[in-house]
Amino acid sequence: MKKYVYAFHEGSADMKSLLGGKGSNLAEMTNIGLPVPGGYTVTTEACMEYYEKDNAIWDELLQQIDKKQMELEEEMSKKLGDPSNPLLVSVRSGAAVSMPGMMDTILNLGLNDETVEGMAEITNNPRFAYDSYRRLIQMFSDVVLEIPKYKFDTLLESKKRDKGMKSDTDLTTEDLKELVEAFKGVVKKEKGSAFPQDPKEQLMMAVEAVFKSWNNPRARVYRDHHDIPHRMGTAVNVQVMVFGNMGDDSGTGVAFTRNPSTGENKLYGEFLMNAQGEDVVAGIRTPRDIEELKNILPEAYHQFSEVARSLELHYRDMQDIEFTIDSGKLYMLQTRTGKRTANAAIQIAVDMVEEKLITKEEAILRLNPNDLDQLLHPTFNEKALADASLITKGLPASSGAASGKIYFTPEDAVKANAAGERVILVRNETSPEDIEGMVASSGILTAKGGMTSHAAVVARGMGKCCVSGAGDLNINEAEKTMRIESDCYGEGDYISLDGNTGYVYSGLIETKDASLGGQFLKLMEWADDLRQLKVRTNADTPRDSAKAVEFGAEGIGLCRTEHMFFEDNRIFVMRRMILSRSVEDRKKALDQLMPMQKEDFVGIFKAMGSRPVTIRLLDPPLHEFLPSEKEDIEKLAKEMEVPFNRLKEIVFELKEVNPMLGHRGCRLAITYPEIYEMQIRAIMEAATELKQKENQEVIPEIMIPLVGEVNEFDYVKELAENVIREVLEDSGVEVPYLIGTMIEIPRATIVADEIAKGAEFFSFGTNDLTQMTYGFSRDDAGRFIKEYRDKGILEKDPFQQIDRKGVGELMEMAIERGRSTRPDIKLGICGEHGGEPNSVEFCHMIGLDYVSCSPFRVPIARLAAAQAAIKHS
Amino acid sequence: MKKYVYAFHEGSADMKSLLGGKGSNLAEMTNIGLPVPGGYTVTTEACMEYYEKDNAIWDELLQQIDKKQMELEEEMSKKLGDPSNPLLVSVRSGAAVSMPGMMDTILNLGLNDETVEGMAEITNNPRFAYDSYRRLIQMFSDVVLEIPKYKFDTLLESKKRDKGMKSDTDLTTEDLKELVEAFKGVVKKEKGSAFPQDPKEQLMMAVEAVFKSWNNPRARVYRDHHDIPHRMGTAVNVQVMVFGNMGDDSGTGVAFTRNPSTGENKLYGEFLMNAQGEDVVAGIRTPRDIEELKNILPEAYHQFSEVARSLELHYRDMQDIEFTIDSGKLYMLQTRTGKRTANAAIQIAVDMVEEKLITKEEAILRLNPNDLDQLLHPTFNEKALADASLITKGLPASSGAASGKIYFTPEDAVKANAAGERVILVRNETSPEDIEGMVASSGILTAKGGMTSHAAVVARGMGKCCVSGAGDLNINEAEKTMRIESDCYGEGDYISLDGNTGYVYSGLIETKDASLGGQFLKLMEWADDLRQLKVRTNADTPRDSAKAVEFGAEGIGLCRTEHMFFEDNRIFVMRRMILSRSVEDRKKALDQLMPMQKEDFVGIFKAMGSRPVTIRLLDPPLHEFLPSEKEDIEKLAKEMEVPFNRLKEIVFELKEVNPMLGHRGCRLAITYPEIYEMQIRAIMEAATELKQKENQEVIPEIMIPLVGEVNEFDYVKELAENVIREVLEDSGVEVPYLIGTMIEIPRATIVADEIAKGAEFFSFGTNDLTQMTYGFSRDDAGRFIKEYRDKGILEKDPFQQIDRKGVGELMEMAIERGRSTRPDIKLGICGEHGGEPNSVEFCHMIGLDYVSCSPFRVPIARLAAAQAAIKHS
DSSP: OOOOEEEGGGOOGGGHHHHHHHHHHHHHHHHTTOOOOOEEEEOHHHHHHHHHTTSOOOHHHHHHHHHHHHHHHHHHTOBTTOSSSBOOEEEEEEESSOOTTSOOEEEEETOOTTHHHHHHHHHTOHHHHHHHHHHHHHHHHHHTSOOOTHHHHHHHHHHHHHHTOSSGGGOOHHHHHHHHHHHHHHHHHHHSSOOOOOHHHHHHHHHHHHHHHTTSHHHHHHHHHTTOOSSSOEEEEEEEOOOTTSSTTOEEEEEESSOTTTOOSSOEEEEEESOOHHHHHHTSSOOEEGGGHHHHSHHHHHHHHHHHHHHHHHHTSOEEEEEEEETTEEEEEEEEEOOOOHHHHHHHHHHHHHTTSSOHHHHHHHSOGGGHHHHHSOEEOHHHHHTOEEEEEOEEEEOSEEEEEEEOSHHHHHHHHHTTOOEEEEESSOOGGGHHHHHTOSEEEESSOOTTSHHHHHHHHHTOEEEEOOTTEEEETTTTEEEETTEEEETTOEEEEETTTTEEEESOOOEEOOOOOHHHHHHHHHHHHHOOSEEEEEOOSHHHHHHHHHTTOOSEEEEESSGGGOSHHHHHHHHHHHHOSSHHHHHHHHHHHHHHHHHHHHHHHHHHTTSOEEEEOOOSOGGGGSOOSHHHHHHHHHHHTOOHHHHHHHHHHHOOSSGGGSSOTHHHHHHOHHHHHHHHHHHHHHHHHHHHHHOOOOOEEEEEOSOOSHHHHHHHHHHHHHHHHHHHHHHOOOOOOEEEEEEOSHHHHHTHHHHHHHOSEEEEOHHHHHHHHHTOOTTTTHHHHHHHHHTTSOSSOTTTSOOIIIIIHHHHHHHHHHHHHOTTOEEEEOSGGGGSHHHHHHHHHTTOSEEEEOGGGHHHHHHHHHHHHHHTO | OOOOEEEGGGOOGGGHHHHHHHHHHHHHHHHTTOOOOOEEEEOHHHHHHHHHTTSOOOHHHHHHHHHHHHHHHHHHTOBTTOSSSBOOEEEEEEESSOOTTSOOEEEEETOOTTHHHHHHHHHTOHHHHHHHHHHHHHHHHHHTSOOOTHHHHHHHHHHHHHHTOSSGGGOOHHHHHHHHHHHHHHHHHHHSSOOOOOHHHHHHHHHHHHHHHTTSHHHHHHHHHTTOOSSSOEEEEEEEOOOTTSSTTOEEEEEESSOTTTOOSSOEEEEEESOOHHHHHHTSSOOEEGGGHHHHSHHHHHHHHHHHHHHHHHHTSOEEEEEEEETTEEEEEEEEEOOOOHHHHHHHHHHHHHTTSSOHHHHHHHSOGGGHHHHHSOEEOHHHHHTOEEEEEOEEEEOSEEEEEEEOSHHHHHHHHHTTOOEEEEESSOOGGGHHHHHTOSEEEESSOOTTSHHHHHHHHHTOEEEEOOTTEEEETTTTEEEETTEEEETTOEEEEETTTTEEEESOOOEEOOOOOHHHHHHHHHHHHHOOSEEEEEOOSHHHHHHHHHTTOOSEEEEESGGGGOSHHHHHHHHHHHHOSSHHHHHHHHHHHHHHHHHHHHHHHHHHTTSOEEEEOOOSOGGGGSOOSHHHHHHHHHHHTOOHHHHHHHHHHHOOSSGGGSSOTHHHHHHOHHHHHHHHHHHHHHHHHHHHHHOOOOOEEEEEOSOOSHHHHHHHHHHHHHHHHHHHHHHOOOOOOEEEEEEOSHHHHHSHHHHHHHOSEEEEOHHHHHHHHHTOOTTTTHHHHHHHHHTTSOSSOTTTSOOIIIIIHHHHHHHHHHHHHOTTOEEEEOSGGGGSHHHHHHHHHTTOSEEEEOGGGHHHHHHHHHHHHHHTO
C-alpha cells in the first residue's frame, strides 16, 4: 500500500519531490531538534492521483489522513472539534518548487461555534478565540469557498470606522463576536449553506482546495513562464497551530539569514506583535524591523538568531524563515533557501566561500548565469515601476530597461537622438537598413519577429534593450501612430521597455545604471580558473569589441562584415557594386569599398590586441542592401544615373522567395569572387599594416559562411590564399592566419570530414543550423513555437536552447568526422546559443574549444562554462 | 616509360577510355581480321598531359609518334613525304564518348607540291592526286589553321560556275591544279606563311589541333549539356589513307546495321561513288541509298553486308559503320554503336531478345529510361522545326512540344481555351492560383523558377509541356507583352515550346502526337518482372490518377490536397476558413468544404480501384490561398463583407519571410486542428461510402507532412484516430488504413526511431529534404546552381538527382533508425526524384518499397527500377 501521508518526523530534506519544499524542510527541522509544531504532510503523489481520479479524494487517502490526524491528536493530547480541549491546525500547500499563485494558508482550522467557546475558556482569552475564529472564516471563505475577500474586508473596515479604531488589535471581544456572526452571514448568503461546522469536513475541504489550487490559472501561467513541469503536484502540510495573536508576548515574523537584496551577512526581516502570519503579508499593520524584537522579547530574539544561524549552517545557504512566538515561546514554521537578487547572490556566494562554508565550485554552481544579465544593464527604479501602467507584452529579446520618446523611422530616431532626446524606436520589424536608427535609440520595440529576429540579434549585440514580437501592436508608419486595442500613441509620446520581461509601459520610468562590484570580478576569476571552454564574443565594431574585452572576451568568434556596409557613405558604393552589370564596374566599386573595410579591421584588431579575431566574409543576400520602397529606389536611380525602371527590375530580380535559403554566403563568392577578394585583401592589409607600423601581432581567422559542399570551401579557400599570398609578398611581413568555415548547413555536418581536410577551424552557426534542421524560419516560427510549447510539442524554443537531440547530434557528427581528417581542428560556436547556459554546457560536453556570444553575454558564458566544467569533471 | 601511342593491332575494344571510341574499335576490327587500313592511336592520356604541360607537345610523345610512324611506313613500304612512293594518312579525333563539336578529320595528309606529283605518277591518275591535294589544303586550313571554310568553297564554286559544271567530279586535272594554287594563295594571305610543305610538320600540327579541339567552346558546351566530364581528353587516330576518289570503282559511305529511326532490321545508309568521306557529310552531292550499291559493285556490297552482319554479332548491338571502296576493294574505317531514336531503341532491343542475340536484362539495360519521355508526349514535326526561329532558351521543365497563342493571365487562358484556342500561358512564375489557367493551356512558359518550381512540378504532374526560368524574358502583365531583347510579343501571338530542350520558337510549329507500340508494352512487362521496387504516382485528380494507372502505376504515393481548394467555388470558402477569427467560424467554413473534399477522394479512390492511395494532408502555408494583388483583396473584402484594411492586414500578417520554412504542414494542424479533422473525415467517409455502396475496397494511407519532432506526429495521429474511430463507428463498416509521415525535415531523419514507433510508413519528401539539407531554396537556387555546375562545384543539380552523399546519407539514417523500432515499416519516396533513373537506382539500393512520380514518369521509373534490380542483383 502506497504511503500518502508522512508525519514530520518521518521525512527529511531530501524528500522534496515527494513532500514538497515546505514539508521536507519542516521534517528536516523537526529531526534536527528545532522547535517545530507537530504535523504531517500529504504527498505530491497524492495530489497527482487526485487529478487522475477525476478530482476526487479516495478512501485510502482519507484513511491515511485520519490515521495521522489521530496520531497527532494523541501526541498533543487534544482533539480536533473537541469543545473542551480543541486542537487547531493550519493547512498549507507546498510544491517541490517554490511557486506563488497557489492556495497558500488556512490557519485556525478546527474552530466552530462550539470550539471557539472552549478556546476562550482554556486560554482565558475570549478576544483571542474570536479573533482566531473570524480569521478562519475569512481565510476559509477566500481560498476554499472562493468568496471574494473584499466582502469580509469591508465589514471589518466598517466596524473599525464605526468605532473610530485604527488597528485590528483595538477590536474588542464583542466586536469580534459580531464580526463572526456577520462573516457567517456572508457565507450563507454567498454559498446558500452555512459555514461548515464539522472540523473534519473543514480539514478535507482544505486539503482538496490545496490540490485544486495546483491547477488554477495563475499557477499554470507561473509554471509556463518558469518552465516548471505541470506534472509535479503539490503536497499539503497540516500542522498544529501556535498563536502569534495570543497577546503582547506573542507575535509572528519572516526573516532572511542574510540581506536578500544586498547579500549583507546580517539578519533581515520583519515581525508583528499579537498577530497571525497573514497580517504580515497583508500589510494591514506596518511590520517592524527584526532588530526591534531584540528589545521587545530579548530571549525570543536571541533564540531565533541562534536558530537562524544553525539553519544556515545546516543547509549551507541563506535561509528564508517563518516563525511565530506563542506566549513568549518561539516556533519555527518554515525554512527554505531564500530568493535573492543577482547582486546578493554573488555577494553571498563569495562571502560563504570566504567563510569556508562552501567551496568555490559550489559558489559557482549556485548562481544562475542568466541572472548576471541584470547586473550588466540598466534596470527600472523599482518604486517608479510599481506605479507604471503596463500596456502590452512582447518577447524579452534583449535585456535592460529603457524609457524614451517613440519614433517610427530610423531617420527620425537619428534626428531626435542628435537633438538630445532619449529614443525608443518602434517598428514592425527592423532590417539592416535601420542600423543607424537602432544605434541612436535607447530601446527598440517591434511588432513582429522572435527572439532571434534581426532586431533581437542586433540589439543583444549592442547590449541594448529590445522587446520584439509585441503582436498586439498595430503600427502605422505613414501616420506615425502605434495602436494597442483602442489606445493610440504618437511620435514623441513616452513609453518604457523592460527587456528582461518583455513588458511595455506607458510614460517615462526612471532607470538606474548597472554597476559591477569587486565580488563579481572575484567570482568571475574563480569561474575562469575552473572552465575549460574559451569565451569569445560576436562583435562587429571596435566599440563592441572593447566592451567585450572589458567583460572578459578572449577573442572574437564572429565578426560580421555586412553591418559595415550600411553606413551612409558606404551604402551607396555598396549598391553600385551590387548593381554593376560587369566585373569591371563591380571591381571599381569594390576598390572604393576596400579602404573602408580595411579601416574597419584596423579598428577591430586594435581593440582586440593579440586576441584571435574570426571574420566572417559577406553573408546576407545582396538584395538586403538594396532599397525596397519606391521612393528609395527613385532616389537611388537618380543618384546612380540609372533609369528607375531598370533599377526596379534589378531589385525585383534579386528578390528571393526564401532569402534564408537563397543566394548568400559563399554562394555569392562563387558567382562574384571579387567581393570576397576585396574583403580578404582588406583583412590582410589591415593585419600587415598593424604589424609593420605598430608591431602588433594580429591573428585573423577568415571564416567562410554557408558551406554545404567541400568544393565550395576549396574554391573560396584557393581564392583567399591567392590574395593572401599577394598581400604578404607585397608587404614583406609574416602574419599567421587561419582559414575555416561556419558549420550551419545540415549537409556540412555530413561531409565534415571532406571539409576539414582544408578547413583549419569549424564554427557552428547554430542559428541557421537550427533553422534548417527543424525547417523553421526564425523570422516566422514565433507564430507557432508559442503554441508548440503550450501544447507540449516542444519543451524549449530551439532557437534559445540548443536542441541536443537533433541539432546536437548533427554537431557531434560534424566534430567526429571533422577530427577524423584533422585531429587538431579548432572548434567553436558563434550562434546565439553560445551565450545560453544550457547550450554552453552542451558545447563543453561535446568538446568545443570555445563559445562566442554577444558582449553582454560574455560573463554569462564564462560562468556557464565553469558550471559545465564542474558538473562534468 | 608511359606508352602514349598504340598500333591498331596493339589495342582492343575494351581500351575505350585510353584509345577513344574510334581507336579502340579500329583496333578491335583489326584484331578480328576485317579489312582495316593500318595505323596507330595517340592516347587520351597524352591529350590530358598536353593540357597539363601548358599546351605543348613534349619530346617523349614526339619520339613515340615517330617510332609508330616508322613502323607503319615499314609495313606499308611507303614513306611519308617520299616523292617517289609517298604514304598518305588521315588524322582523326576520337574521344571515349562520341561527341560532336571537336575537330573531326584531316584526309590525305602527307601531300605537298612534290608528293602530289609522285602520287599522280604512281596511280597514273593526276586528277585524283590533285583532287586529293586540294582537299587536304581545304581541310587542313579549316581545322588546323582556322581559316574560314567559305574562303575555299567560294573559289571552288566560282570555278564550277565559270566552267558551267554541276558536280565536283566534273573538274579536270587542270582545274584542280589551278584550285590548289589558288588555295595555297589563300593560306599565304590569311596566315602570312605558306601552306606547310613538310609532311611531318603537317602531322604534328594536325595532332595538336585534335588535342586543342577537345577544349573548344562547342565541345565544352556539348559536354556540359550531356554531363560528360571535362577531364577525359580525346585520342588521335593516324591511319593509312585509302581512296574513295580513285575513280568509278571507288566510293565511300556510312551505314547502320539497322534502321536508327524505326529500328527495322535492315541495312540503312548511303554512299557516294568517286568521293572522299567528307563529301557525304558536306552534302555537295546527294548520296545514294546503300541498296543501290548492290547493282553498282555487287561484290563490294555483298562483302560489306557480310562485314556489317558480323560486326553486329561481334558487338551484339546495332552498328554505325564508315567504309571506303578503293579501286573495288572494301576497307572499314570506323564502327561504333549506332545512335537511335527512343522508338528504334525499343524495337531493336526487343528484336534482339527475340533473335536471342541478347538477354532481356541486356535489353533493359541498353535503354535510357529518360528517352521514354519522348514516347509519351507530343513532339514537333522535325521538318517544321527545321524552319523554326529560336527566340530564347529556358529550362526543359516538362517534356513535350506545344504550340499556341500567348496569354498572360490564367483568366485569359481559360477564356481563350473555351473559345477553342490553343494556349501558351506566359507568366513570370506560376502560383497555385493559376491552376485553372494551366489546365486550360497546351504549354507553360515562365521567366523565373527552376526545374522544381511550381510551374515545373505542376506541369510535369499534368504531363504538360513547360519551359521554366527563361531568364531573358521580360514580361509585362499589365501591358500584356513579352520582350526578348528588342523583340516584342503580345497576347494572341503564336509561340512554340520544346519541353525536352527548353527551346522557345516564334510562330506555330506543327506537332505530332505520342503513340505507344506493342514492343513498348512488351519491354515494360519484362521490366515489371525484373524490378523489386513498386512504382506509384503523384496524382491529385481522378483524371491524373487514371492516366497514371494506364502508364502502370501501382498506387498513389502522393495525393496533394491543396490543389483541390483552388477551384472557383471552393477558393472563396477556403479563404473564409483562413480568415476566420474564431474556431466556430472556421468550423462553419470547413463544414462547407467537407463534402467537396469527400467528393474529390471518392473520385480518386474510384480511379485507383483497390490500389493504395497515400493522401497528404494540407501542406502549404495558408497565405498561398489568399489573394496578393490589391484588386483581388478588394474584391474578396467585398464578397466577404470584411473591411478592406482589415483583410489587407490579415493577408500581411500571414505573409512570411521564408514561407518554405514557415507555418505549414503539420504545424497548421497543431494551431488549427479542425482543418486536418475535416480532411481526415472526408477521406474516411469517402472510403466507407465506397465500401458500403459499391463494395469497393479502399486502402487510404494518411500522410502527415513536415514532421520534425515525434510530438508533432503523435499529436496529429491522435487527432486522426479520434476522427477515424468516429467515422468507422458511425458507418459500421471496416476500412483498413495506415497513418504515416513524410520524411522531409532533416531532424526527422535523426529522430526517425521515435517517429516510427507511431508511423506505419515513411515517405521521403526529397524535394524539401534537399532544400533543407543543402540550405537551397528551389525557387531561388536556379540562379547559382548553373554557375555551380559550370565551375565544377556541383556535378549534378541535387533537385534533379538525389545527392547520395548528403541527402542520401540522411535517408539511410532514417531507414536504419525507423526500422530499429518498426522493422516492417513501409518505405517510399514521393519527391520529384522518384521519377529520375539515377535516384530510382539509389532508392532500390537503400531498400525502399516503392517510388512515386508524376504519371508521365511512371514508365521511366518502372524501367529504371528494373535496371537497378539487374545491376544490383
